[in-house]
Amino acid sequence: MAKHSGAGKLNTASVIRILSGSLVVLVVLVFFWPGIREADSRDQQWVCDRRPLLIENTRLPWQPGAREILIEDGRIMAIAASVPRDIPKLRVLDGEGALALPGLIDSHTHFDSLPGAKHLQGRINIKNEIFPMTMRQTLASGVTTARTHLARLDDLAVMAEVSEDSCFPAPRFVLSGPGFLGGAPGVNAPLMRGVGGVADARSQVAEVAGLGAEWLAIHGIARFPDEEIQAILETADALGLRVMADTGGFDDLETSLSLPVSSGEYINRTGANTYPERVLAAIARRDEAFYFVPPLGYYRRTFLYEQEGRFAESLERLPFIWAGLVKDIENSFERAFDEDEYIAAVVASYPTLEQKFAQLRVAGAIPVLGSDSGSLGQFHHDAVWQEMAAWLALGATPADILDGATTAPARMLGRDDVGVLSPGAKADVVLYDGDFESGQFDRNRVLVVIKGGVVFVENRDWIGPDLEQFRTALGFAAQSSD
Ligand SMILES: [Zn+2]
Numbered sequence: 001m002a003k004h005s006g007a008g009k010l011n012t013a014s015v016i017r018i019l020s021g022s023l024v025v026l027v028v029l030v031f032f033w034p035g036i037r038e039a040d041s042r043d044q045q046w047v048c049d050r051r052p053l054l055i056e057n058t059r060l061p062w063q064p065g066a067r068e069i070l071i072e073d074g075r076i077m078a079i080a081a082s083v084p085r086d087i088p089k090l091r092v093l094d095g096e097g098a099l100a101l102p103g104l105i106d107s108h109t110h111f112d113s114l115p116g117a118k119h120l121q122g123r124i125n126i127k128n129e130i131f132p133m134t135m136r137q138t139l140a141s142g143v144t145t146a147r148t149h150l151a152r153l154d155d156l157a158v159m160a161e162v163s164e165d166s167c168f169p170a171p172r173f174v175l176s177g178p179g180f181l182g183g184a185p186g187v188n189a190p191l192m193r194g195v196g197g198v199a200d201a202r203s204q205v206a207e208v209a210g211l212g213a214e215w216l217a218i219h220g221i222a223r224f225p226d227e228e229i230q231a232i233l234e235t236a237d238a239l240g241l242r243v244m245a246d247t248g249g250f251d252d253l254e255t256s257l258s259l260p261v262s263s264g265e266y267i268n269r270t271g272a273n274t275y276p277e278r279v280l281a282a283i284a285r286r287d288e289a290f291y292f293v294p295p296l297g298y299y300r301r302t303f304l305y306e307q308e309g310r311f312a313e314s315l316e317r318l319p320f321i322w323a324g325l326v327k328d329i330e331n332s333f334e335r336a337f338d339e340d341e342y343i344a345a346v347v348a349s350y351p352t353l354e355q356k357f358a359q360l361r362v363a364g365a366i367p368v369l370g371s372d373s374g375s376l377g378q379f380h381h382d383a384v385w386q387e388m389a390a391w392l393a394l395g396a397t398p399a400d401i402l403d404g405a406t407t408a409p410a411r412m413l414g415r416d417d418v419g420v421l422s423p424g425a426k427a428d429v430v431l432y433d434g435d436f437e438s439g440q441f442d443r444n445r446v447l448v449v450i451k452g453g454v455v456f457v458e459n460r461d462w463i464g465p466d467l468e469q470f471r472t473a474l475g476f477a478a479q480s481s482d
Helices: 012-020 024-029 126-140 153-162 198-210 226-238 250-257 277-285 296-308 323-339 341-363 383-393 398-405 407-413 467-474
Strands: 053-058 067-072 075-080 091-094 099-102 104-109 143-148 172-174 179-181 215-219 242-246 263-265 291-293 429-432 446-451 454-458
Touching: 053 099, 053 429, 053 446, 104 291, 104 383, 104 398, 104 407, 126 143, 126 153, 126 446, 126 454, 126 467, 143 407, 143 446, 153 172, 153 198, 179 198, 198 226, 215 226, 226 242, 242 250, 250 277, 277 341, 291 407, 296 323, 296 341, 296 383, 383 398, 398 407
Parallel strands: 053 091, 104 143, 143 172, 179 215, 215 242, 242 263, 263 291
Antiparallel strands: 053 067, 067 075, 099 429, 429 446, 446 454
C-alpha cells in the first residue's frame, strides 16, 4: 500500500530548507515520547507512532449499533460493525462503548495569547512558554483542526512549517496572518497593520500569503478607501487567500456582505436587540455562502463571570499551566472588569445574543463554531466545549452544534478530508464518554483524541510530548531562558 505522504507543507523543498537551517539534529531527535518507537521518517519530519490502529467498541452519533474504525497511514480506511484485522503491526484501542466524533474544528483561535495574563504577556517568550501550553491544551480538548485569527509574521512561518504533520502536538492549522485594519494607515503593530495605499496593500497581502497563510483577516473593512480594499481583495484572490472579516459592527457586516468575504467574525455586540432588516436582506440576497463565527462561549463565559464573580473551574487544574500564570490571569481578569470597556460591552450585549444568533441563521448565514480561545477568560483547555454549551444555551440543537464544529467549517475551509468520519478522511477522532446527542458538553468526558491516526490522549490522559520535547521539536530549546 502506498505510503501517504500526509504532510502537505512538509514537502521536499521545505525539508531541504530545514536541513540547510542547521536543524539536522532536530529532524532526528524529535518526539520520542514513551512507547513510541515505530516510525517511517523517510518523508516525514516528526517521529511518532503511526502504525495502523483499530478502534473497537465505539458508536457514531445518532446511529444505532457498535462500530469499529480502522486507521492506516493517517486516514480512515473503514468504518463498519466489523473491519479487517489481519494487518501487520495493528494496534487495538478499546473504545469502551464511547461515542466517536470527528475531530473538532475550531474556526477562530489564538495560540499566541494567554487568556488574560496581562502582566506576564509580553515578558514571556511566545514560542517557548505560550505555544506549548495553548497548542497542547487545544489538541487535548479534541480540536484537531484550528483556523487561527491574527498571528505575528514570524509565528505564522513557524506554524505553517509544522502545520499538516500528524505527529505535531497541536491541531492542524489553517492560518491567517496579522489583521489588516481599515482607515488606520499609521498602525504597524505585530497583530494589526494599517495599509498605506494600493501598492502597500498588494505587497502586504503577498507577504502574508508567502508565509503560509490561507486566510486574510480584516478589521474595520468599511473604513478602507475603495481602491485599497479592492487591491487587498484582488491580491488575496490571485494568491488563493480567503477573507475573514470582523463583522461585530453593522457597517462592517453590511460591507462584508457586498464583497467576496467568506466569513464574518463575531456577532453584533452592541445593546441593539436585533439586526437591521437591510442587513438581513443582504444576507438573503447573497449568492456566495456567508459563514459567521459568533464566539458565543466567550461572551457567555464573561457574562457568567460577571454574575458569579469567579470562574466555574479551578485554574490550577488546567493542564500545562503554572502557578504564576494562574495568579496573573486571576488578577488581570478582576481588573479587566473594572477597566475594560470591551468587557462591559460584552456583558451588556449577552442578553441580546439569542435573538441575533437566530436572526442570522434564519436569514441564511451559516454558523460555524469558533471559540476565540486565548481571549480574556477563554482557556484553550475547554474553549470549544464552552462554545458548544453556549450555542445550546442560545437556541441551537446538539445536531446543529456538531455541524458547526465539523461539517460546516470543513465546507468553509474547502476541505473534504476533515470534519467527517468516513473512509478516505483524515483519521481525526474524538472518543467521548457522555450524552453528546442530548447536549451534555463536558470537556472532562473526552476519553481519547486522535489526530491523523496519532493518539495524543488516551484514558483521558495526555500521552503526547512533554514541555521539553515540544520545545525541542520546534527548535526552541536553544532559545530557552530556563
Ligand atoms: Zn480573534
